[in-house]
Amino acid sequence: LMQKMNDLRTPALVVYKHKVEANCERMLKLAKDHGVTLKPHFKTTKCLEVAIMQTGGTKCGMEVSTLVEADLLAENGFENVIYAYPISPHKTPKCAELSEKMKSFVVFVDNVAALKALEQWKLKDNKNWQVLVEVDTGAGRSGVQIESLDAVSLIKEVVKCGNVTFSGLYSHCGHSYKCKNAEEIKEVGKMATNKMLTLVDELKKQGITCPSYGIGSTPSCSKPAPEMSKLTEWHPGNYVLYDLMQVKIGSCEIDDIASFVLTRVIGHYTKGEDVFLIIDCGWTAISLHGVKDSEETSGYGLIVDHPELKLAHMSQEHGIVKSKDSTKPLDLSRYPVDSFLRIYPYHSCATCAMHPVFYVADQNDNIIDHWRPVKGW
C-alpha cells in the first residue's frame, strides 16, 4: 500500500494518523483526569479505525448520529453504542433490531410520544429499551428544556414506563460554538454542568437516581471547566480531527488540526486587474462551510504556510486562490503549476462528508492506509 503523499491524485483528504492518535489520547486522558467516562462521538470521520482509537481500543461506549454508523460498529464488535439523535416512531423497528443485537444500545427521547412508541414495541427476550433523556442546556435545538417542568415530568414518565430502563441524561451544549476563547468555553461548560447537576439533585429529592449524566461538545470537553468533573460522562466528537472553526472558538491550537485537503495548482490567471491561481479543490473537496470571502479572513479554509493567500471562491471542481491583501497582487511564479497547497478545513465534519476515502499519512508523508467512512443513513 505504501505510497508517497505527493503521488496522490488531487484533490485528496489527508489525515495525519499521529495527530488523530494524539487528539484521541489527549481527550481520553482529560476525561480520566476529571474522573468521567469518555463517550466519544463517531459522526466526524465515521471510520472504524478512528472509533477504535477514540475508545482507546476498548470498542466500548461510542455515540453515533446515524443508524448506518451504529450498524458498522455493531458488525465490528463494538458494545454500548448510543444513538445520539431523537428517536422517532419510523426508526423504532431498526433501533429495536440494534437493541436486541447488541449488549447495550441506548436511544434518546425528548418527548412523551416517542417514549410511548418504545413502550409499545416490546423487545425480544424481555430486554428493556435503554433510554437517555435529552435535555437542552442552552443550545436551543433538540432536547427538553432543562429548566422547564417538562424535564422532570418526562423523566418521571420514563422511569415508570414499561419495557424501558432510564439510563440517564444527555445534553449537547452546542452553544459552546459561539465562544471565542477558552474562558468563554469554560463558562458555557460550567453553566451547562450546573444546570445538569441541579436537575440530578431535584430528581434525587423525588427518589429518582440518575445512572449517568453528561454534557458534550468538542469546545467544552477540550477546555473543560473544573465543574465538569462532577459529571459522569463527556461526549465530544470533532476533536479527533479539529478544524479552523475549533481554533477560532479556542478549543485547540492550529497544529492540532489532523486533516487537510491536498490540492495542486492547475493554472495561473491574470484577467484585467484580477490575478489568481486555480487549484483542483472545489466545494466537492472541502464543502462550502466557512467564512465567506473578505479582507479579514482566509476564505473557506486556511492555506497552510501561506498567510498571503486566501481561498476566495469555489465552484464544483475549481478553487480560486487570491492574494489576501488586495493591494498586493500575487507573484504567480511562487506557485508553479502542479505545486501543492494544503488547506485546513473550516469544518472537518463537513469536509469528511465529501470524501469516499481518507488518505492516512505518517509523519514522513508516506500514505500508510486508506480509511473508508460509512455513508448514508
Place this chain on the structure above:
Amino acid sequence: LMQKMNDLRTPALVVYKHKVEANCERMLKLAKDHGVTLKPHFKTTKCLEVAIMQTGGTKCGMEVSTLVEADLLAENGFENVIYAYPISPHKTPKCAELSEKMKSFVVFVDNVAALKALEQWKLKDNKNWQVLVEVDTGAGRSGVQIESLDAVSLIKEVVKCGNVTFSGLYSHCGHSYKCKNAEEIKEVGKMATNKMLTLVDELKKQGITCPSYGIGSTPSCSKPAPEMSKLTEWHPGNYVLYDLMQVKIGSCEIDDIASFVLTRVIGHYTKGEDVFLIIDCGWTAISLHGVKDSEETSGYGLIVDHPELKLAHMSQEHGIVKSKDSTKPLDLSRYPVDSFLRIYPYHSCATCAMHPVFYVADQNDNIIDHWRPVKGW
C-alpha cells in the same frame, strides 16, 4: 426491488425518473431544433443511468469534471468523452491512458505550458491528443480570455503542436448564473455566442478551421438565444435535475425540478417564543448551499407544498423548520411526528454530492431503482 417511497428511511434523495427523462428529452430536442450537437455534462448526478438518458441512448459525447467519471463512462462503452477541466501535468498520464483506451477522449488546455506537457507525452499507436481550447467569454474562471491576443496565439500553438489535434473551442458561460429571467439569460447567451463567432471568423482569416465551438451552462441552453444556433455544440449539465437556483435564474419552472430530499418530522418544540419542527434533514442530506435564513426566503431549500415553512437552520443531522412569517407562529399539529416533507434543493449538484444512493421513483411514488453515483476524483 419495488418499494414504496413512504417506506424509505429518511433522509433520502428521491429522483423522479419521468422528470429526468423529460428534462433530458427537452434538452436533446432544443439542441436538435437549433441544429447543434448536445454534449451534456455528467457532473450533476454522476450516475450511469442518467448519462444514457442524457445522450438519448447513443452513449456518445458526454463531458465530465473528474477522471473517475471518465473511467466509469469508458468502462461502460461510452465514446467521445470530453474532460471539461483544465489539464495539468500531473493528470497527463491518466489522461493518456484514457486517450489510448477510448476512440475519442478530449482534453482542455488554456495555456501553453499545459500544451507543451501534452506534446512531450507521446500516445501509443501514433494517436494524437485531442485538444479543445478553453476560452473565457465572461465567467472569469478558467479559460483564456476570448478578446485577448493570447487566445489566438494559444490556438496557433495548438494547431502547430506535435502529437496534438486541435478539436475546437469551449466556453462555460458561468456568468449566466447571475441572471434573473429568460431575457437576461438570452442576452448572456447571445453575447457569449457572438464573441465565440468573432474568434472563429478571426481564425478562419488566419487559415485555421475550427472543428467545433460551443458554449454551455444550464441557463443559456435552457433559454437559448437565437444566435446559439450558429454554434456547433452546447454543453449544459444541471438541467437533468434542475433546482431552486435555476428557477430563480429563470432556466426552468418549479415543476421541472426532478429531485428532492425526503425527510420526516422527528419532533415539535416550543422554546420560549421559538416554535419549530425538527426534521431528519441536516446539511449532510442537502448541503449548505443556498440562501441563508431571512424573512424573504425559504432558507436552504423549498419545502414543497408548504409556502408557510422555511428551512431556517441545519446542523449535521438536524433541520430546524420555522414559520416563514415570523408573526405567525407554527401550528405544530399540522405536521405530525413521522409525517413527510419534501425539500427541493437550492443546488442539486451539491445535494447529489452528499448521497451515496439516489432513490428513483415513478409517478406513483414507487421506488423502482437505486442509482449509485461515482464518487471521488
